[in-house]
Amino acid sequence: MSEEDDLDLNSLDDDELVQQMHDDLYDGLKGEIEESVNILLGRKWTPYDVLTKALVEGMRIVGIDFRDGILFVPEVLLAANAMKAGMFILRPLLVETGAPRVGKMVIGTVKGDIHDIGKNLVAMMMEGAGFEVINIGINNPVENYLEAIEEHQPDILGMSALLTTTMPYMKVVIDTLKEKGMRDDYVVLVGGAPLNEEFADAIGADAYCRDAAVAVETAKEFMARKHNQLAAG
Numbered sequence: 459m460s461e462e463d464d465l466d467l468n469s470l471d472d473d474e475l476v477q478q479m480h481d482d483l484y485d486g487l488k489g490e491i492e493e494s495v496n497i498l499l500g501r502k503w504t505p506y507d508v509l510t511k512a513l514v515e516g517m518r519i520v521g522i523d524f525r526d527g528i529l530f531v532p533e534v535l536l537a538a539n540a541m542k543a544g545m546f547i548l549r550p551l552l553v554e555t556g557a558p559r560v561g562k563m564v565i566g567t568v569k570g571d572i573h574d575i576g577k578n579l580v581a582m583m584m585e586g587a588g589f590e591v592i593n594i595g596i597n598n599p600v601e602n603y604l605e606a607i608e609e610h611q612p613d614i615l616g617m618s619a620l621l622t623t624t625m626p627y628m629k630v631v632i633d634t635l636k637e638k639g640m641r642d643d644y645v646v647l648v649g650g651a652p653l654n655e656e657f658a659d660a661i662g663a664d665a666y667c668r669d670a671a672v673a674v675e676t677a678k679e680f681m682a683r684k685h686n687q688l689a690a691g
């Protein structure tokens with residue numbers, strides 16, 4: 459049995475445990491991540507702090523070593539799997555606000571792109587903020603977005619892309635909405651690591667959201683504007 463197997467996660471103080479979680483995420487240790495998430499929750503950490511300080515920060519470190527060629531796809535998949543297991547525990551806690559529904563959002567990752575951790579995080583945080591979220595998954599051609607918005611009639615359409623090669627597809631979706639005369643019926647929010655505000659402007663989105671918290675704030679602002687317009691009009 460290795461030293462790692464002997465480690466009693468409960469015996470670590472908060473800082474050590476968070477550090478250990480970064481290491482466990484890096485090593486793709488799903489069971490350890492689940493255990494640590496539960497320990498921090500038991501120590502009265504908020505689900506949001508567990509998510510951001512332990513999981514998202516750990517994934518950021520994985521991303522750096524993936525970029526630098528130290529980690530490869532199979533290892534990053536294991537890390538992603540461990541991250542998802544942690545998110546699975548946190549999801550109901552983040553969602554359980556009892557807040558009235560403040561708006562509806564359809565969100566999906568664009569065609570050619572299978573990254574879904576960030577998008578799922580946005581979906582979770584939006585639900586936690588009282589939005590109804592229809593998460594249409596990954597690798598979505600424009601037809602999927604059209605089908606989902608026609609079926610669910612959301613206030614907001616959210617698109618995610620993590621690759622420089624897939625982000626231009628967001629423009630395809632927006633241009634199709636324009637061609638169909640539907641563009642102004644929805645607020646279009648976009649996000650993903652390679653994007654920025656200039657790109658969002660250039661493709662005709664309403665806003666770029668740097669992270670899940672910004673996505674929630676931006677969505678709320680647009681909903682407030684919509685309600686004010688309705689009240690005035």
Ligand code: B1M
Binds near residue numbers: 650
């Ligand atoms: Co990928 N990958 N990957 N990968 N991967 C990146 C994106 C990369 C930057 C890594 C690197 O080189 N540093 C790089 C892209 C380079 C580029 O395009 N310039 C890359 C590459 C190259 C690839 C492959 C091509 C690798 C290969 O096969 N050779 C391949 C492509 C597959 C495909 O999609 N067709 C690939 C595959 C994979 C895995 C399958 C192994 C795995 C994905 C698992 C999964 O998602 N289920 C993976 C991962 C995990 C990553 C990194 C390491 C982490 C992404 C992540 O989950 N981050 C990533 C490196 C990085 O981003 N630093 C990388 C954590 C997440 C919380 O952050 O996704 O940014 P993020 O989401 C944030 C914000 O961006 C924002 O809010 C989120 C939460 O705060 N946001 C939104 C995101 N979407 C939003 C939508 C909104 C609003 C906000 O709508 C309103």
